[in-house]
Amino acid sequence: MHWSHSFYERQDALTGCYHSPIHPFHTALAARITAHRGRAGSLLELGAGGGQFATCAALLGHQVTALDLRARAGEQTRSLAVQHGVTVQTLTGDFYTLDPGGPFDTVCYWDGFGIGEDADQRFLLSRIARWLAPGGTAYVEVDTPWYWAGHAGFTQRTEGYTRTYGFDAEGCRMLDTYAPTDEDPFTQSLRCYSPADLRLLLPGTGLTLAEVWPGGSYDPEAGVYHPEVSLGEAMTFAAVLTPA
Ligand SMILES: C[S@@+](CC[C@H](N)C(=O)[O-])C[C@H]1O[C@@H](n2cnc3c(N)ncnc32)[C@H](O)[C@@H]1O
Known part of the structure; x- marks a missing residue:
């Protein structure tokens, strides 16, 4: 079984x-996407996790479809949406195989791109291109190589587990390992891309990189997250993708 089919369930x-509540970050992100699109519409979120962004988007009037591999993610998302009075x-299911319907005005994928090899990313990007309605836009959060290379070695210790970050320089992948006290360790491995690298992936997918939005940066020494930093310091960027 591929690591991604057990990692997120074990992490949860x-x-x-x-299972966390909505953070102001989710509200701000949904507002930014809505402003960028010009109005609310049909929105597909891939790997939607606990549904925090999906709920915020629904609160702003989008008709949201939240897709995730894990049944528990769907339960959490529906419960969070109900708490906030939206649907x-x-x-x-698996975004490599499931047909989510559509087309969608907007497709989003936050925190998760890069699971497989380059061919897998290309395949997913091609699917996203086909799910977009004419004039649609996709927003895909991509991990940067520079942040994760510098973050390698950082370790967090809690009562039940130790979490350690690493970096596979040859494969350009961030590694995120949980070592529970009483169980075998398990690792997430995500391919990192600069915008220039991402542009090399896009030909043939039906998408083009229209804009790059730098994400934030976590300073492990100060224990502080900075939501707005320059691209060269950012942990991630949002790739704004439009039909080629
Ligand atoms: C790191 S979490 C991010 C969750 C959410 N987007 C967020 O930002 O909080 C990645 C999510 O993607 C889901 N996922 C991973 N591979 C998937 C696949 N092939 N199809 C659908 N969902 C997948 C996982 O189950 C997990 O909930």
């Missing part, structure tokens, strides 16, 4: 990270 069981349609 260990940390409860997908989010959830789909449980």
Whole structure:
């Protein structure tokens, strides 16, 4: 079984990270996307996790479909949406194989791109291009090589587990390993791309890189997250992708 089919379920069981309430960050991100699109519309979120962004987008009037591999993610998303008085349609399945319907005015994928090899990213990007309605836009969060190379070695210790970051320089992948006290360790490995690297992936996918929005940066020494930094310092960037 591919690591991604167990990592996020085990991470959630260990940390409860997908069960968190909406953070102002999610509200701001949904507002930014809505402003960029000009109005609310049909929106597909891939790897939607606990549904925090999906719920914020629904609160702004989008008709949201939240797709995730894990049934528990769908349950969390529906429950969060109900708490906030909105409806989010959830789909449980694999975004490499499932047909989510559509077309969608907007497709979003936050925190998760880069799971497989370059060919897998190209395949997913091609699918995203086909799910977009004419004039649609996709927003895909991409990990940067520079941040994760510098973050390698950072370790967090809690009562139940140790979390350690690494970097595979040959494969240009960030590595994120949980070592629970009483179980085998498990690792997430995400391919990192600069915007220039991403542009090399795009020909033939039906998408073009229209804009690059730098994300934030976590300073491990100060224990502080800076939401707005320059691209050269950012952990991630949002690739704004439009039909080629
Ligand atoms: C790091 S989490 C991010 C969750 C959410 N986007 C967020 O920002 O909080 C990645 C999510 O992608 C989902 N995922 C991973 N591979 C997937 C696949 N092939 N199809 C659908 N969902 C997938 C995982 O189950 C997990 O919930």
